[in-house]
Amino acid sequence: SPYLEDSRTGLGVDTLKRAIRNNLFYVQGKFPEIATRNDYYMAIAYAVRDRLLQRWVASVKQYIQEKHRVVAYLSAEYLLGPHLANNLINLGIYKETEQACKELGLDLEWLIEKEVEPGLGNGGLGRLAACYMDSLATLEVPAIGYGIRYQFGIFEQDIRDGWQVEDTDNWLRRGNPWEIARRELSYDIKFGGYVQTYLDRAGKLCFNWIPELVVKGVAYDTPILGYKVNTANTLRLWKSEAPHSFDFQSFNAGDYNSAVNSKIICENISKVLYPNDEQIEGKRLRLQQQYFFVSCSLQDMIGIHLRQGEKIHDFHKKFVVQLNDTHPAIGVAELMRLLMDVHQLEWEEAWDITSKTFAYTNHTLLPEALETWDLQLFGSVLPRHLQLIYEINRRFVDYATIKLYGNHQKISSLSLIGEGPRKYIKMANLACLGSFAINGVAALHSELLKKTVLKDWYELMPHKFQNKTNGVTPRRWMVLANPELTNLISGKIGEGWIKNLHELKQLEPFADDPEFRKEWMQVKFNKKKALAKRIKKRLGVDVDPNSMFDILVKRIHEYKRQHLKVLHIITLYNQIKKNPSMDVVPRTFIFAGKAAPGYRKAKLMIKLINSVGEIVNNDPDINGRIKVVFYPNYNVTNAQKIYPAADVSEQISTAGKEASGTGNMKLSLNGALTVGTLDGANVEIRECVGEENFFLFGLTADEVAKVKSEGYKPWDYYSENPNLKEVIDQINSGYFSHLDSKVFKELTDSLLYDDQYLLFADYQSYIDTQAKVEEAFKDQDKWARMSILNTARMGKFSSDRSIREYCDEIWKVESVPVTLD
Numbered sequence: 001s002p003y004l005e006d007s008r009t010g011l012g013v014d015t016l017k018r019a020i021r022n023n024l025f026y027v028q029g030k031f032p033e034i035a036t037r038n039d040y041y042m043a044i045a046y047a048v049r050d051r052l053l054q055r056w057v058a059s060v061k062q063y064i065q066e067k068h069r070v071v072a073y074l075s076a077e078y079l080l081g082p083h084l085a086n087n088l089i090n091l092g093i094y095k096e097t098e099q100a101c102k103e104l105g106l107d108l109e110w111l112i113e114k115e116v117e118p119g120l121g122n123g124g125l126g127r128l129a130a131c132y133m134d135s136l137a138t139l140e141v142p143a144i145g146y147g148i149r150y151q152f153g154i155f156e157q158d159i160r161d162g163w164q165v166e167d168t169d170n171w172l173r174r175g176n177p178w179e180i181a182r183r184e185l186s187y188d189i190k191f192g193g194y195v196q197t198y199l200d201r202a203g204k205l206c207f208n209w210i211p212e213l214v215v216k217g218v219a220y221d222t223p224i225l226g227y228k229v230n231t232a233n234t235l236r237l238w239k240s241e242a243p244h245s246f247d248f249q250s251f252n253a254g255d256y257n258s259a260v261n262s263k264i265i266c267e268n269i270s271k272v273l274y275p276n277d278e279q280i281e282g283k284r285l286r287l288q289q290q291y292f293f294v295s296c297s298l299q300d301m302i303g304i305h306l307r308q309g310e311k312i313h314d315f316h317k318k319f320v321v322q323l324n325d326t327h328p329a330i331g332v333a334e335l336m337r338l339l340m341d342v343h344q345l346e347w348e349e350a351w352d353i354t355s356k357t358f359a360y361t362n363h364t365l366l367p368e369a370l371e372t373w374d375l376q377l378f379g380s381v382l383p384r385h386l387q388l389i390y391e392i393n394r395r396f397v398d399y400a401t402i403k404l405y406g407n408h409q410k411i412s413s414l415s416l417i418g419e420g421p422r423k424y425i426k427m428a429n430l431a432c433l434g435s436f437a438i439n440g441v442a443a444l445h446s447e448l449l450k451k452t453v454l455k456d457w458y459e460l461m462p463h464k465f466q467n468k469t470n471g472v473t474p475r476r477w478m479v480l481a482n483p484e485l486t487n488l489i490s491g492k493i494g495e496g497w498i499k500n501l502h503e504l505k506q507l508e509p510f511a512d513d514p515e516f517r518k519e520w521m522q523v524k525f526n527k528k529k530a531l532a533k534r535i536k537k538r539l540g541v542d543v544d545p546n547s548m549f550d551i552l553v554k555r556i557h558e559y560k561r562q563h564l565k566v567l568h569i570i571t572l573y574n575q576i577k578k579n580p581s582m583d584v585v586p587r588t589f590i591f592a593g594k595a596a597p598g599y600r601k602a603k604l605m606i607k608l609i610n611s612v613g614e615i616v617n618n619d620p621d622i623n624g625r626i627k628v629v630f631y632p633n634y635n636v637t638n639a640q641k642i643y644p645a646a647d648v649s650e651q652i653s654t655a656g657k658e659a660s661g662t663g664n665m666k667l668s669l670n671g672a673l674t675v676g677t678l679d680g681a682n683v684e685i686r687e688c689v690g691e692e693n694f695f696l697f698g699l700t701a702d703e704v705a706k707v708k709s710e711g712y713k714p715w716d717y718y719s720e721n722p723n724l725k726e727v728i729d730q731i732n733s734g735y736f737s738h739l740d741s742k743v744f745k746e747l748t749d750s751l752l753y754d755d756q757y758l759l760f761a762d763y764q765s766y767i768d769t770q771a772k773v774e775e776a777f778k779d780q781d782k783w784a785r786m787s788i789l790n791t792a793r794m795g796k797f798s799s800d801r802s803i804r805e806y807c808d809e810i811w812k813v814e815s816v817p818v819t820l821d
């Protein structure tokens with residue numbers, strides 16, 4: 001080329017090569033003869049990072065100069081997945097980097113596999129936050145994601161003797177080239193102590209919070225680049241440290257131990273992600289984590305706002321703050337504190353600003369998953385906030401008493417404070433009261449919220465309620481995870497669908513094209529072969545890529561009913577045992593997912609899957625026709641390998657329990673056909689793909705409620721269904737557990753005598769539907785058509801669509817295209 005590209009910003013192959021070589025030398029301090037795989041990974045990562053920084057600086061500059069309205073997304077979790085490949089795709093330089101590597105004698109894919117993913121989330125909620133950050137940037141919306149920089153993310157799962165074993169996730173051990181520590185950006189966060197009350201010179205009542213502990217929050221920024229745009233937004237995660245003055249004081253006083261000890265206490269706050277989802281334990285440290293990141297974030301926003309020369313009174317015009325579940329809901333009280341105690345506003349104005357700032361997304365219908373805090377514990381960590389919540393509640397209850405003509409039952413259900421043997425704070429109520437909008441994450445979920453857990457709120461404030469059906473980013477979940485299918489699609493309809501997923505509709509006519517169907521199934525087969533290879537390598541199990549890949553991957557939970565899948569597998573096994581020559585479609589059942597370490601029944605479900613696998617996989621009568629695999633350590637990296645290989649997507653939660661699900665979308669987008677209940681977003685997926693392309697089974701949410709209210713007796717189903725009885729008796733006999741008849745008793749007892757999640761009620765319907773799946777799979781040509789139509793009709797489930805709706809209907813923010821100078 002006639003001119004030389006800048007080696008930090010250029011996107012050509014030669015420039016990238018030069019940048020990688022330079023970084024190997026100047027960043028890693030290595031030369032090719034002694035460089036390790038990690039050295040090369042780092043050299044490439046820094047080359048990519050330079051290009052990100054150029055766009056990031058341009059974005060921040062533009063936002064500041066033009067004073068745009070900004071979305072602040074508050075989430076305790078971000079399950080980002082590996083950065084390198086995603087950034088290459090969004091920069092549009094995957095091919096070029098591959099070529100540069102090739103010319104340097106390197107295999108890019110092999111280096112990409114080296115990356116340890118930041119597992120800063122449990123599952124759906126954290127992954128949704130990551131998809132939303134991608135879409136916000138792609139739609140060029142000014143946004144900041146705020147969260148916690150956990151030193152240890154979600155634990156690594158290993159399987160030993162069929163049981164889950166947890167190991168710590170030391171994701172930072174080799175350094176993190178994707179973040180920049182902003183040492184200068186830090187805030188002091190108070191904990192504990194007491195509140196002094198005094199009158200100031202004007203006679204105004206003032207509050208002075210004297211803490212027992214002060215912790216420093218330091219900002220760590222990760223740029224989030226949009227797809228083929230210049231927008232790079234910021235994900236700002238807070239790390240807790242000891243304030244300098246603290247250890248310095250004790251140290252000088254000669255108390256070295258106490259200095260070190262206080263440092264440890266401070267650093268503990270952002271040390272580890274709590275691995276529970278949907279079941280909450282009221283731990284002090286968890287409350288400290290929540291307050292820590294929320295206070296840092298709100299102080300940061302106020303700082304940004306004031307530095308732009310704006311008035312505190314206009315805060316809600318500058319920022320809209322989205323609460324990702326109730327985990328950051330303490331923000332309502334914290335903003336009140338900051339506005340009143342720090343910025344001297346009166347109650348009325350502070351409340352006016354606060355209640356115009358927040359919007360709340362609910363992610364659960366399980367009553368036991370609604371967050372509450374023991375009032376005593378809460379007061380000992382956040383004494384000033386307890387006062388504020390009492391006052392918020394006092395004013396609200398006054399108002400509600402008039403509105404509800406003193407309906408005490410309703411008023412006590414709406415109260416921010418629950419009464420029982422001990423008093424507790426209801427975080428969902430704080431979020432509802434303090435927000436101008438409340439939304440569920442799928443149409444059914446949003447309807448059920450209004451009828452069940454948030455019924456009283458809906459009746460009091462119907463105008464606040466909305467629905468925002470979840471979505472997933474097609475960049476990571478198609479372009480990155482499935483480049484082969486991406487190329488096949490783009491070859492027919494161009495690349496527009498990557499940014500406008502509705503364009504997939506143009507694929508529909510190709511379902512009738514035999515050549516296209518062949519190519520479609522060939523891509524699927526190759527992805528199955530690749531997964532089979534990984535399974536062989538990781539588990540030593542042979543699986544046949546010609547068999548149907550039947551996939552159930554998600555967190556392990558009773559309501560998600562992984563054990564219903566096991567009942568199906570054993571039923572099928574028994575059928576073959578009774579008639580070994582029967583004509584059965586060979587199937588590979590693939591499970592993956594983590595159980596919360598303290599959730600005994602979930603751990604037992606993993607053991608059951610593995611025990612059944614051991615028997616089924618090695619039974620000569622089965623002769624390899626069915627295989628059961630539990631793929632360990634389900635995370636974003638592994639999910640990217642699993643989804644593209646799926647023929648069947650299992651979405652079998654009890655109707656009315658799964659808020660939305662997002663794995664259902666990723667699998668369907670990748671051409672898997674869904675076997676599912678009418679739950680969460682399954683309902684909308686079925687509407688879009690067509691009922692003829694969806695395997696529906698089970699009770700509806702209304703029927704579930706009815707069956708329960710009429711006194712559900714699982715035992716009746718057991719005694720009246722011989723196949724079901726045989727399966728349960730077999731598990732109990734020790735057939736799958738070396739004749740140990742006790743291991744699974746806790747599980748089988750809970751099914752026989754309680755069965756909260758109605759497995760037995762749905763069992764026969766599930767078995768019948770699986771027979772239809774089998775029939776459909778026998779006709780591969782028909783299956784191919786269904787699979788293509790399925791993908792073609794998934795346009796709605798892009799997170800770009802979700803984010804556009806949030807922007808238009810809740811946030812009232814607009815796109816700001818960024819220009820590079």
Ligand code: 26M
Pocket residue numbers: 122123124125126128274275276277278279280281286363364371441470658659660661662680
């Ligand atoms: C709470 C308190 C203490 C420790 C941990 C938690 C906690 C963490 C994560 C509670 C719930 C958590 O996640 C819930 C979750 O992932 N919900 C899922 O959200 C998805 C995105 O909206 C939905 O698709 C799923 O249906 C829903 O289960």
